[in-house]
Amino acid sequence: MNVVFLLLIAGSVVVTGWRQFGSGADGGASPMEVLGQAALSAADGAITLGIGLAGGMALFLGLMRIAEMAGLMRVLARLLRPWLGRLFPDVPADHPAMGAMVMNVAANVLGLSNAATPFGVHAMRQLNALNRHPGTATDAMVLFLAINTANVTLLPIHVMALRTAVGSHDPAAVIPTTLFATLGSTVMAVLVAKWGARFFPAGAIPADGAAIGSQAEASDGNSSAAPAEDAPPPPYPAWAGVLAALMILSLLPVTLLWGRQISPWVLPVLLAGIPAYGLWRGVAIYEAFVEGAKEGLAVSIRILPYLVAILVAVGMFRTSGAMDLALAPLGRLLGPFGLPPEALSMAVLRSLSGSASFGFLASLLKDPAIGPDSYLGLLVSTVYGSSETTFYVLAVYFGAAGVRRIRHALLAGLLADAGALLCAVAICRWLYR
Numbered sequence: 242m243n244v245v246f247l248l249l250i251a252g253s254v255v256v257t258g259w260r261q262f263g264s265g266a267d268g269g270a271s272p273m274e275v276l277g278q279a280a281l282s283a284a285d286g287a288i289t290l291g292i293g294l295a296g297g298m299a300l301f302l303g304l305m306r307i308a309e310m311a312g313l314m315r316v317l318a319r320l321l322r323p324w325l326g327r328l329f330p331d332v333p334a335d336h337p338a339m340g341a342m343v344m345n346v347a348a349n350v351l352g353l354s355n356a357a358t359p360f361g362v363h364a365m366r367q368l369n370a371l372n373r374h375p376g377t378a379t380d381a382m383v384l385f386l387a388i389n390t391a392n393v394t395l396l397p398i399h400v401m402a403l404r405t406a407v408g409s410h411d412p413a414a415v416i417p418t419t420l421f422a423t424l425g426s427t428v429m430a431v432l433v434a435k436w437g438a439r440f441f442p443a444g445a446i447p448a449d450g451a452a453i454g455s456q457a458e459a460s461d462g463n464s465s466a467a468p469a470e471d472a473p474p475p476p477y478p479a480w481a482g483v484l485a486a487l488m489i490l491s492l493l494p495v496t497l498l499w500g501r502q503i504s505p506w507v508l509p510v511l512l513a514g515i516p517a518y519g520l521w522r523g524v525a526i527y528e529a530f531v532e533g534a535k536e537g538l539a540v541s542i543r544i545l546p547y548l549v550a551i552l553v554a555v556g557m558f559r560t561s562g563a564m565d566l567a568l569a570p571l572g573r574l575l576g577p578f579g580l581p582p583e584a585l586s587m588a589v590l591r592s593l594s595g596s597a598s599f600g601f602l603a604s605l606l607k608d609p610a611i612g613p614d615s616y617l618g619l620l621v622s623t624v625y626g627s628s629e630t631t632f633y634v635l636a637v638y639f640g641a642a643g644v645r646r647i648r649h650a651l652l653a654g655l656l657a658d659a660g661a662l663l664c665a666v667a668i669c670r671w672l673y674r
Contacts, residue, residue: 246554246597253557256566276560283556283604287548290406290603291541297402297412299537304515305398306533307526311519315347320485328388328431329381331371338367342385349392361389361634362641369642374443377646378639384434386638386650390629391426391657394419397626399599401508402537404622407606409613413508415622418672422627422664429660430653437649551600559604579620579670580662583611587621588628588662592655595630620669627661629654 253276260272270278325342326332332339341364348357365382372379378386397419404412519526559565571582583605591598602625606613613622631654639647 246550249554249558252563252567253554253561256563257561260562272561276557279556279560280553283552284549286556286607287552287600287603288545290552290607291545291548293406294403295538295541297405298399298541299534300405301396301398301402302537303530303533304511305396306536307519307524307529308515310524310529311515311522313515313518320481324486328384331379331381332368336367336371338364338371338381341367346388346392349389350395357389358637361385361638365638365642365644369644372642376644377443378644378648378650379443380434380438382639382642382644383438383648383650383653384431386634387430387434387653387657388427389634389638390631390654391423391430391661392629393427394423394626396511397622400602400622400626403599403603403606404613407603407613409606409618411614413511414614414619415626418619418623418665418668419626421668422623422661425664426627426657426661430657433653433656434649437653441649443648548596548600548603551597552604555601555604579666579674581617581620583617584620584624584662584666587624588658591625591628592631592658595633598625598630616669616673619673620665623665623669624662627665628658631655631658 257272257276325339325346329339329342332342341360345357345360345364348360364385368379368382368385369375371381395416397415400415400419401412404415516526516530519529565582571585575581575585587598587601587605590601602621605611605621606618611617613619631651635647635651635654639645639650
């Protein structure tokens with residue numbers, strides 16, 4: 242991220258300097274003056290956006306807190322456990338790793354990335370307890386990481402909160418498009434992880450004394466990153482899992498045929514349905530909502546410095562003309578296929594940095610020439626919501642388990658992101674072009 246930040250600003254200054262010396266004195270503001278004003282304006286806009294974002298973030302995280310306390314995550318976990326058992330045949334069904342993986346996937350399905358990360362870290366450490374080659378990623382580790390980078394997402398709450406903050410008329414329009422894109426990327430992730438295991442064998446790697454991966458450490462439940470509840474919940478009968486899978490798959494044709502008509506209903510139904518379900522389950526829904534909203538406000542405050550940094554850098558990069566200079570040729574090549582340069586930039590930034598890609602998304606949705614409800618605004622929102630910060634996930638998850646040889650994990654993650662991009666273009670062209 243340090244290199245990206247410097248390249249954006251330095252590239253802006255270099256391109257603007259070239260324009261400054263190449264332009265004659267016409268009495269107006271010079272390119273360098275315009276660039277400086279753009280930086281200050283972007284900084285002010287970042288603070289305004291962050292304050293506006295706080296309300297939407299508090300709303301959605303408040304709802305998600307009710308859903309969590311009402312047991313929706315455990316319901317999803319019980320539905321997902323039989324499927325994960327088939328995907329990970331090398332992991333015993335009663336192993337703590339299976340429970341952590343189930344809860345991680347369930348949290349990602351609901352868009353609870355803050356809750357998913359501790360479960361994911363703990364799952365990777367537990368998977369390392371089954372690792373015969375400490376320091377090298379196992380097939381189960383690679384597949385789990387690939388699924389994390391492409392996880393099926395029903396509620397992209399951070400994108401919805403941002404779209405609300407910038408004045409979208411339909412913040413939930415990205416729900417059907419994100420679902421479609423993440424289904425495609427998940428299939429891609431599983432195929433590449435399974436296929437790549439044949440060509441990237443673990444091999445016989447001798448364990449040295451410094452390798453992290455002993456069963457004692459990996460099984461330690463006292464890690465600060467580990468959730469308190471490791472035990473996997475008992476699964477539902479097989480027919481319930483099959484029925485749930487068929488219901489999810491049935492959303493695809495519904496999305497393709499009536500996605501535009503359905504999307505305005507989604508947010509109001511969630512606002513009424515989740516508290517109603519929570520009350521039925523005996524949850525103190527008001528207190529739960531307030532607790533989640535507090536977390537949303539804290540998240541909004543934490544991201545303010547990142548918003549200022551990236552919005553200033555991106556604003557300078559765009560004002561200088563450097564972005565057009567770099568992406569215009571590629572945009573002319575891919576534009577007819579529904580993939581403008583901004584969407585390609587979003588896909589690249591998303592794999593590198595969550596804060597950079599979020600700031601770039603915010604700058605695009607705030608741009609009056611684009612807006613949140615245009616084809617481009619919906620496309621970049623979908624790309625953000627359906628892909629993952631692959632390099633960050635690699636560093637955090639494998640770092641927690643002491644894995645140095647990642648085999649084909651990076652390839653699987655990046656191809657999953659590419660699959661999400663292609664699926665996002667396809668569904669957005671179908672519904673909104």
